[in-house]
Amino acid sequence: MATPTCYSTKAFSTSSAKSPLAPATIQRREPGASDVQIEILYCGVCHSDLHFARDEWHFTQYPAVPGHEIVGRVTKVGSGVTKFKVGDSVGVGCLVDSCRTCADCQNGLEQFCAGMVMTYGGMEKQLNAPTLGGYAQSIVVTEEFVLRMPANLDLAAAAPLLCAGITTYSPMKHWKVGAGQKVGIVGLGGLGHMGVKFARAFGAHVVLFTTSPNKVEDAKRLGAHEVVVSKDEKQMAAHAGSFDFILDAVSAEHDINAYMNLLKRDGNLVLVGAPEKPLPVAAFPLLFRRRSLSGSLIGGLPETQEMLDFCGQHNITSDVEMIRMDQINEAYERMLKSDVKYRFVIDMASLK
Structure with missing residues (x-):
């Protein structure tokens, strides 16, 4: 050629x-x-x-x-x-x-x-x-x-x-996010803010997780129904076992097990953030509620x-x-x- x-x-x-x-x-x-x-x-x-x-x-x-x-x-x-x-x-x-x-x-x-x-x-x-x-x-x-x-x-x-758009849209479509579901978005950055918008447009009840209390109002403006400050153990505990789907858009090191515990039986957590180091994942939260952990790449x-x-x-x-x-x-x-x-x-x- x-x-x-x-x-x-x-x-x-x-x-x-x-x-x-x-x-x-x-x-x-x-x-x-x-x-x-x-x-x-x-x-x-x-x-x-x-x-x-x-x-x-x-x-x-x-x-x-x-x-x-x-x-x-x-x-x-x-x-x-x-x-x-x-x-x-x-x-x-x-x-x-x-x-x-x-x-x-x-x-x-x-x-x-x-x-x-x-x-x-x-x-x-x-x-x-x-x-x-x-x-x-x-x-x-x-x-x-x-x-x-x-x-x-x-x-x-x-x-x-x-x-950022397709990275958050694709896993929600694959896992059939929609009305009647409770969906969590972890992190309110470039990916997370798009995740909030899509989950809301799909008709889900949207909960945004952030470490920053100063992001609460902005998350609600973007479409979140609720905002949880993830450092607050009481706020996290109040949502235990209640999510159908969680989109984790955080690229920094963080405790993924805290979010696995928030999933219902057969709930799924999808990673779209890419932390530099491997994240430790505990076996029992997966085994006892048949939860799953997956990843997704653009579309x-x-x-x-x-x-x-x-x-x-x-x-x-x-x-x-x-x-x-x-x-x-x-x-x-x-x-x-x-x-x-x-x-x-x-x-x-x-x-x-």
């Missing part, structure tokens, strides 16, 4: 784990027959971006360009593209390709494909080079991995739906489009704070202190 010709575009990248993100010029492939070229208007800032930029997962290749909550406008389409046209509002999430043939891909679960290609930190097949993410002016993606954005949603506030392309359409129908977006591209290093430091409500989004016009 011939190597495609390329064009240059402005971006922000980092050259090492200890270097700040800084202006750069990167190469993108010219669109092939099945490709869509997108002018990036907004890009959400995910905690994964920080892990990747600083090589905390130990697979980063430099120079590195993070960003996988991408929304923008189609500027060019290949001759074989049928789903999109110039001017369409579109999104790109955590994946830009997969093998297309395995059982996972055939079932619309591309996130579990052994050959999945991540939006950054993967290998771009066409260029045989590392993929570069959305902290850039434009990107080229094969049409099957481009998503249609609902016309009624604010694009900047919708950007985090491409990761496939069909489910991500379904989630976006659901958000369009229910007018769900993320609560965001807009930043300029040159504020990204400061935003990373603030993110480490949980000093954001609840997702930073980069206005890519600031890169021009």
